[in-house]
Amino acid sequence: MKPGDWLVVVLAALLIGALYAHFWTPGAPAAYALIHAGDDAARQVALDEHRHLHVEGPLGTSQVEVRDGRARFTASPCNDRFCVHYGWLDHAGEVIACVPNRVVVQLVGPERDFDAINF
Amino acid sequence: MTRRRLALATILLALGLLAGCSQQEPYSETLLAFGTLVDVTIYTDSPEAAQAAIRAVDEDLRFMHENWNAWRPNTLGRVNLLLPTGEWFSSGPSLLPLIEQSIALSEQSEGLFDPAIGKLVGLWGFQSDSAPEGPPPDEGQIELLLEQAPRMTDIQIDGIRIRSTNPAVRLDFGAFAKGYAVDRVIERLRELGIQDAIVNAGGDLRAIGRHGNRDWRVGIRHPGGDGVIASLQIAGDESVFTSGDYERYFDWEGERYHHIIDPRNGRPAQGVTSVTVLHDNGAEADAAATALFVAGPDDWPRIAARMGIDKVMVIDADGGIALTPAMAGRIRLEGDEPAPFTLRELP
Numbered sequence: 223m224k225p226g227d228w229l230v231v232v233l234a235a236l237l238i239g240a241l242y243a244h245f246w247t248p249g250a251p252a253a254y255a256l257i258h259a260g261d262d263a264a265r266q267v268a269l270d271e272h273r274h275l276h277v278e279g280p281l282g283t284s285q286v287e288v289r290d291g292r293a294r295f296t297a298s299p300c301n302d303r304f305c306v307h308y309g310w311l312d313h314a315g316e317v318i319a320c321v322p323n324r325v326v327v328q329l330v331g332p333e334r335d336f337d338a339i340n341f
Numbered sequence: 342m343t344r345r346r347l348a349l350a351t352i353l354l355a356l357g358l359l360a361g362c363s364q365q366e367p368y369s370e371t372l373l374a375f376g377t378l379v380d381v382t383i384y385t386d387s388p389e390a391a392q393a394a395i396r397a398v399d400e401d402l403r404f405m406h407e408n409w410n411a412w413r414p415n416t417l418g419r420v421n422l423l424l425p426t427g428e429w430f431s432s433g434p435s436l437l438p439l440i441e442q443s444i445a446l447s448e449q450s451e452g453l454f455d456p457a458i459g460k461l462v463g464l465w466g467f468q469s470d471s472a473p474e475g476p477p478p479d480e481g482q483i484e485l486l487l488e489q490a491p492r493m494t495d496i497q498i499d500g501i502r503i504r505s506t507n508p509a510v511r512l513d514f515g516a517f518a519k520g521y522a523v524d525r526v527i528e529r530l531r532e533l534g535i536q537d538a539i540v541n542a543g544g545d546l547r548a549i550g551r552h553g554n555r556d557w558r559v560g561i562r563h564p565g566g567d568g569v570i571a572s573l574q575i576a577g578d579e580s581v582f583t584s585g586d587y588e589r590y591f592d593w594e595g596e597r598y599h600h601i602i603d604p605r606n607g608r609p610a611q612g613v614t615s616v617t618v619l620h621d622n623g624a625e626a627d628a629a630a631t632a633l634f635v636a637g638p639d640d641w642p643r644i645a646a647r648m649g650i651d652k653v654m655v656i657d658a659d660g661g662i663a664l665t666p667a668m669a670g671r672i673r674l675e676g677d678e679p680a681p682f683t684l685r686e687l688p
Contacts, residue, residue: 336560336572337367337382337552340581340617341544341588 252314252329255293257286260324269293269329279323286327293327295320365553370395374402375519377543383530384537384552394533398526398540405525408435409518421459421512424496424505432503439514439521440496440503442624446517447493449648450632455604457491459511465609467589467600468513475593483607492604516601520582520627523547527578527623547580547623560675564615564656571654571674573619580623584630585615603635612637612658619652619668626650638663646687655685 223231255267259277267275272289274296282299292312295305300322308318311329319326368391369382381398383391408416416433423430432440447455459468464482466473489509496505514521519542526540527547537550539557548557556576560569564585573581586599586609603610616633620626629650633641638657645653645665652668662682664672674680 336558336569338380338539338541338546338548338557339544339560339562339569340541340546340583341562341564341585 251291252312252316254330255288255311256326256328256330258326258328267293277325279320279325281323284320284323284325286325293329294318295325295327298325299323367552368392372399372402374399374406375522375542376406377519379526379543380539380541381526381530382539382541383535384550385535390534394530394535397533398529401525401529402522404435405518405522408433409439409514409522417512417514420503424503424510424512425508427504427506427508429499429502429504431501434501437498437501437503439518440512441498442521443512443514443517443628444493444496444498446625446628446632446648450628450644451647452492452494452604453635453644454516454628454632455491455493456512456514456517457493457495457507457510458486458602458604458607459513460491460509461486461602461604461607462513462515462600463511464607465598465600465602466591467515467602472589472600473591475591475598477593477598487607516584516631517624517628519543519545520580520622520624523580523623523627545580545582545623545627547578548575549578551576561617561654561672565660569675570656570680571617571672573672578621579619580621580626581617581619582623582626582630583615583617584634586613586634587615601631601634605635610635610637612639613641614656614658614660616641616656617654618650619671620650642685642687651687653685 252269255269257265257267257277259279267288269288269291275286275288277284277286284295285297287294287296292310294310295318298305298320300320305318305320311318311327314329317326317328365384365386367382367384368388369380372379372381379402381395383394385391410417416436420432420436443456462468464478486509491507491509495507495510496503523540523542523545527549530538539546539548551557556574559573559575559581561571561583563570564587584601586601588600590597590599599609601610613634616630618626618630620629629648632644632648633653636644638655641655651665652671653665654668654672655663662680663685664682665687666684669684
């Protein structure tokens with residue numbers, strides 16, 4: 223196969239993965255973010271105002287951007303910066319961790335909805 | 342080039358499959374039956390099939406409500422008219438399985454669930470769809486009915502013919518018809534090829550299958566008002582039935598009188614606020630919720646064991662929560678500070 227063929231196959235695989243994630247994860251919008259730093263208690267952050275947060279970890283400062291119901295790492299003192307490359311979190315239940323710097327960002331949904339109420 | 346086309350075809354095929362999956366969604370309709378709202382939710386990729394199934398269910402529910410209401414001129418009305426004669430007569434065939442299952446459940450519950458006390462229910466005014474305004478009935482009338490002691494076991498069945506050996510028997514399936522009807526509805530949905538559904542009849546429900554790629558989520562409302570006190574996840578086939586003193590009642594001279602009548606003393610059962618039963622069969626769960634409510638805060642575990650029910654939550658008159666071990670393994674108490682509970686082993 224030529225390089226272009228491989229590209230098509232890789233793009234197809236990525237597309238399928240993305241579609242799978244899109245259609246099969248419960249897609250509730252998040253109500254707020256919980257930001258854990260080391261062993262400290264998690265900090266609750268609203269997602270409706272645009273903010274740049276500086277979160278201290280053992281390696282240094284991780285930067286988290288919050289806006290429009292989404293959150294992402296914009297800078298990190300770790301080596302591979304996987305957390306930054308991950309991009310935006312925008313669904314309730316999504317979690318991204320910078321393991322080396324021990325910073326975790328977690329999106330939390332509104333009150334869980336029910337299919338039926340018993341009384 | 343051919344390979345590239347093959348790759349493109351693969352992508353398109355994958356897209357088509359995913360699009361097919363994504364179209365599955367819950368389809369929901371609310372029907373009016375048994376003096377309450379019946380929500381039918383079907384998880385399906387064919388809204389047309391769901392609509393057709395719900396039409397069929399609607400007809401079934403109308404038939405059942407017309408025929409099983411104890412206080413109308415219908416199949417059950419005729420039975421209630423003929424029972425006091427003591428003679429054998431032919432019962433409507435739709436009613437026989439209901440009567441047979443009631444007798445069995447009444448025996449299992451030591452008579453704490455007993456649809457034969459229709460006259461007591463009528464005396465208190467809880468026979469109609471709307472709650473009465475009082476006053477409570479005359480003591481003498483209650484005592485008279487207690488002496489006559491109507492029981493489900495007074496009914497004899499021979500083929501399609503039945504009779505009562507006690508003229509005071511009057512059938513009222515208020516504590517049972519909903520559960521029985523929910524079972525029939527689920528049966529009908531399955532016949533029509535529906536595998537994932539929830540049928541919620543005025544707060545009492547049975548769920549089959551799942552909600553797509555997750556379990557069904559059921560919230561249990563706080564007996565004190567709004568909000569959810571606990572929740573359950575259901576996959577497969579289970580019923581959740583609650584009997585509560587807040588469902589139908591009247592206040593008279595500072596005292597509250599609710600609709601769950603204790604057949605032993607002819608008065609609203611005391612000591613419990615609500616009983617929630619999780620069980621596979623809806624009719625059994627319905628009868629058990631009533632029987633355990635009547636049994637009271639001390640005796641309910643014994644009656645639950647007799648009836649083969651192992652998942653129970655009881656909230657007593659003081660708001661204390663008791664769970665069976667099997668229920669504690671399934672239920673999740675909700676709220677920022679979930680309420681404390683006590684474990685009650687079954688004998």
